[in-house]
Amino acid sequence: MRFLLRKVILPLFLVYICLGVATAIRNINVKNDEYAAVLLSDHAFWEYDYWASPCAFLGASIPWTHYFNSRNMKVKWIFRAKGRDFQKVLQDKDCQSLVLVGHGDSDCWQATDVEISVIEATAMMEGVPKKRGEWLQLTCGSQNTFFGKMGDRVMQDRKKVYTYPKPVNTYILVFDALSGFTYLKSLNL
Numbered sequence: 759m760r761f762l763l764r765k766v767i768l769p770l771f772l773v774y775i776c777l778g779v780a781t782a783i784r785n786i787n788v789k790n791d792e793y794a795a796v797l798l799s800d801h802a803f804w805e806y807d808y809w810a811s812p813c814a815f816l817g818a819s820i821p822w823t824h825y826f827n828s829r830n831m832k833v834k835w836i837f838r839a840k841g842r843d844f845q846k847v848l849q850d851k852d853c854q855s856l857v858l859v860g861h862g863d864s865d866c867w868q869a870t871d872v873e874i875s876v877i878e879a880t881a882m883m884e885g886v887p888k889k890r891g892e893w894l895q896l897t898c899g900s901q902n903t904f905f906g907k908m909g910d911r912v913m914q915d916r917k918k919v920y921t922y923p924k925p926v927n928t929y930i931l932v933f934d935a936l937s938g939f940t941y942l943k944s945l946n947l
Contacts, residue, residue, distance in 0.1 A: 791832075821935065865907060889912055
């Protein structure tokens with residue numbers, strides 16, 4: 759056990775810390791005012807769901823920040839995202855990409871305090887220009903398209919709205935977190 763701790767876990771932890779510091783510095787040095795908002799919901803159906811947001815951040819902060827920084831966007835992480843946080847980033851002209859993490863569907867997202875549907879998102883976008891970046895919704899998926907995808911009402915280009923077309927498990931979410939959304943994007947071609 760000591761061997762595993764000293765020779766594997768501690769070196770990996772040190773590499774992670776160094777990469778995290780480098781990523782934070784790079785994010786600060788992006789000169790563009792435009793940013794991607796990553797909204798992590800703390801809505802929980804059962805007691806262990808509360809660990810999902812911190813785990814999503816720890817696992818995804820480095821690759822997602824790199825992903826958006828390479829597109830000349832800063833990343834703002836919003837923990838325990840509430841409905842008002844969602845509305846704030848929708849109405850902020852500098853926020854051009856959104857990542858929603860938590861429970862939801864292609865036409866809704868469960869913030870920490872309230873469920874936001876395509877109808878609410880449409881109302882929040884009243885008088886606000888549509889966004890040019892990407893909509894990446896890491897929630898359980900379905901083809902519930904009666905009202906359409908929520909991202910279609912927010913983004914200029916519907917081809918940049920990515921949702922899962924069917925329910926997914928944690929392993930798929932983790933894979934997408936580490937791979938720059940490759941699986942999610944492959945489903946929406």
